[in-house]
Amino acid sequence: MISLMEQPVHITLTGDIEGAYVVTERRPGGELVIAPDTSWKAMLERTGARDATAEELAAFEAEHGPFLPPDGEG
DSSP: OOOTTSOOEEEEEOSSSOEEEEEEEEOGGGOEEEEEOOSHHHHHHHHTOOOOOHHHHHHHHHHHOOOOOOTTOO
8 A cells, every 4th residue: 555645656547548547556466556636636637627817816706705714714
């Protein structure tokens, strides 16, 4: 198993299965256990989305009010 302190190895699959994955375990004989990459960057790429621009955030806050911290956090 890969240690929690170790950064996961990111891989990209192409072919019948495509997308961004991370290696969760390295087994004897070279076998790898992988899982979908659930990082923010990978999710944005998978959905074709992007981070909002500063102008878009300002327009949102002008219309709906400023972002507030979650309850109990400030």
